[in-house]
Amino acid sequence: MTVENPLGRLDDDDYPAYTMGRAAEMLGTTPGFLRAIGEARLITPLRSQGGHRRYSRYQLKIAARARELVDQGTPVEAACRIVILEDQLEEAKRINEELRRSAAETHPEDPAP
Structure with a gap:
């Protein structure tokens, strides 16, 4: 029988560990900002x-x-859209890099662009 280490979740970036009050405090903002986003x-x-x-x-x-x-003057709705687009761009770059590596491994004789 394996016993799971409950402290292991502290290393998990997706583990919901922070209350709204603590999250707002850490970000130097208000709970209202967190509700808005x-x-x-x-x-x-x-x-x-x-x-x-x-x-x-x-x-x-x-x-x-x-x-x-x-804080730079962007409205909340626009800031959220920008962050979503930035995240999508990073994901697309990651996928492109994986595809390039995979293609290079499959066809090592082809010159890289």
Whole structure:
């Protein structure tokens, strides 16, 4: 029988470890800001059994980027859209790189572009 280490979740960027109050404090913002970016569907916090919002480190990174844009004068809705597009671009770059590597392994004689 294997016993799972409960502290192992602390290393998981997707584990919803932070309450709304703590997340807002860490970001130097308000719970209202977190609600606003949730309503804009930038992040969707998990809910505790009691219905309280819980945020992961990954979600806090995204929220921090949105806050940076808002602090520069970008409206919340636009900031959320920008962050989503940036995330999609990074994912597309990652996929392209994987495809290039795969193609190079399959056809090593072809010159790289």
